[in-house]
Amino acid sequence: MVERVVAVVGATGAVGREMLRTLEKRRFPLSRLVALASPRSAGVELPFAGGKVQVQALGPGSFRGVDVALFSAGAGPSREWAPVAAAAGAVVIDNSSAWRMDDQVPLVVPEVNPGAAANRPRGIIANPNCSTIQLVVALQPLHAAAHIEHIVVSTYQATSGKGHAAVEELHAQLRQLAAGESPTPSVFPGQIALNVISDWKPGRDGYSEEELKMVNETRKILGDASIGVTPTCVRVPVETGHSESVHVRFREPMSAARAKELLRSAPGVELREGDYAPGGEPQPLQAAGRDAVFVGRVRDDLCVPNAINLWVVADNLLKGAALNAVQIAEIL
C-alpha cells in the first residue's frame, strides 16, 4: 500500500479533530501527518495514534512534500491556501463552501459519485455540506431507480455544525438555566438551549445560505439540474447528529417497499425498519460517533403517487464532514 503524507488544515477545529481521529481509526496509510492551523494555535499538541502531533502555523512552505491536504478551516482560508497547496503538488480535499460550486472542482460523496474525484483540473476536490451528504447517500439509490422530481426537506441540525463555540454556547446556556440565570446568546441569534432556531444567514429569495447549499449541491452531486429541492434548515439543541424529514416525489414508479429493498443494500446506509418499536427510529444521539447514514420511517405518501417519506440521521462531523473527506482521500 502506498503511504501518503497527509496535511490537516484547521486541525484544532471540531471537524479537524475528527479528521485526525478518522485517519487513525481507519488506519489510513500515512507516512507522515502534518497538523496545520492559524499561528494562534501553533504549538498546540493534539492526540494522534497513541502519541501526539504538534500543530504548525499554516504558511507558504507548509505543503512541501504533502500528497493530500484535508482542509477544514473555513471558506476564507480555503480560498487563499487551497491553490497554494495544489500548486505544491498536493491533492486538496476541502470541507468549506469555497470551491463546491466551481465548475472545475468535483463535489464528491464516495458512495454516490466516486468517479467525479478523478477529474480535478484545479487539484481541488470539494467535500459537500453536512446536510447534503446524508441526504444524497440516502436518496442516490432511489434516484438511480426512479429519478427524483422533487424533494421537500426540513432539517433538525445539531449545534456542532456551527463549530466548537456553538456547542460550548449550548452547554453554557444549559448551565446558566440550571443556575437560574438568563442565557446570553452570541453564536446563535437567540437562546439555543430549550429552543429551536430557523436558519438565519441570508441567501436569496428568502432562503438561507445553508438552504441554497442543499439545493445546488444535491443537483451537482446527483448530476441532475432538473431535480427540485425545497429546503428548510433549522438548528435544534442537539450537540451532534443532524436529522432530516424528507418527502420525495419520483418521475417513475416508486413505493416504500421498493425503497426499503434498495436501501437495505445501499452503501453507507443503515436502514432502520423497527418503526414504532421503542427506539426503532433513528435518533441523533444514537447516530453520533457512528459512520452510517441511518434511514428510518420509510413510508408511502398518503396522497401523492410515487412519493415516499423518510427520516434521515447522521453524525454531521463524521459522515457529514471528516469521514467523507477521508473516504475521498482513500479513493484517490
Place this chain on the structure above:
Amino acid sequence: MVERVVAVVGATGAVGREMLRTLEKRRFPLSRLVALASPRSAGVELPFAGGKVQVQALGPGSFRGVDVALFSAGAGPSREWAPVAAAAGAVVIDNSSAWRMDDQVPLVVPEVNPGAAANRPRGIIANPNCSTIQLVVALQPLHAAAHIEHIVVSTYQATSGKGHAAVEELHAQLRQLAAGESPTPSVFPGQIALNVISDWKPGRDGYSEEELKMVNETRKILGDASIGVTPTCVRVPVETGHSESVHVRFREPMSAARAKELLRSAPGVELREGDYAPGGEPQPLQAAGRDAVFVGRVRDDLCVPNAINLWVVADNLLKGAALNAVQIAEIL
C-alpha cells in the same frame, strides 16, 4: 353579559392549569368556577383570580348547574364523562382526541370555523390537536383565497404537549447530564435532552397517531376532504412552543407576496417579516406565553408553481389547547 358556571375537568394537568389562567386573563364572565380532577387530586388548591379554588373529585353529580365544561383529562375520561356532563345540560368543550372525528361533534378553531360550534347534537364540541390548530390558523386565509391541494408539514414539538411528566423528564435529564449521570428515559422512548425523537405512537401505514390527527383534523376543520396532508411529527427538547416547517401547494394562483398580504390581517396570526434580522423569525421560546400563531419565513417555492413555504410557531398549551377551548366557550 350573561355569567356562566364553568367546570374545568383535569384542572391539575398542564392544560387544565392553563385553562384556569386563561379564564382569568380573558376575564371570562364567570358566576362560578368548578375545578374537577380524579379523586387522587381532590382537595388540591389551585390559584385563581387572586384567591384559590379547591379541586373536587369528578363524579356523577359534578355537572349540576354547570353551563360549560372544559375537559382536558385525556381520551378515556372524556369518553366516559363528556356524555354525563352533556346530559346534565352543560356544553362540553373537549380537548382530548376522543370526539374529534365523530360526525356529530364539531371540531372548532374560532378564527377558522366558528359557525360549526352551533351545530352540536351531542352537546359536545371538540378542541383540535395542538399541531393542527396552529397549522389551520395560518393556512385558512390562504385556503380561502386559492384552495390548498397539498401540505407537507414537519413538526418540532415541545415536550409539554405530552404533559407535566414529559417536561419534568426533560429537566431531570438536563440535571442528570450536568451531574455526569446517564439519563433514564421513561415518558420518551429515548433520551429527549440533547436529542430529537420522531413520533412513536403507531397509527397506520407507517404514520403515527399524531400524524394521522393532523391529516384528518385539518380536512375536517377546513371542510375539504380533498386536501392532501403529508405529516412528519417530531419531538424536540423544548419546554413549550411547537414549530412547523410547512410546504403548501395551491390549486389556484398563490405567491409569497399575496400570502403575506393575506396573513397581515388574518385573525389570530402575527406575521413576522423581519427575516434574517436577528430573532426576526419566530422561535418557540418567544411564542411561549403568547396568544398568537406566529408565521414567518413566508417564501415562494424554488421550483413548484403556486407553492409557498412557511414557518409556523405557537404556544401549544395556549392557542394549541387552553386558549382555543376558552375562545370556543366565548363564542357560544
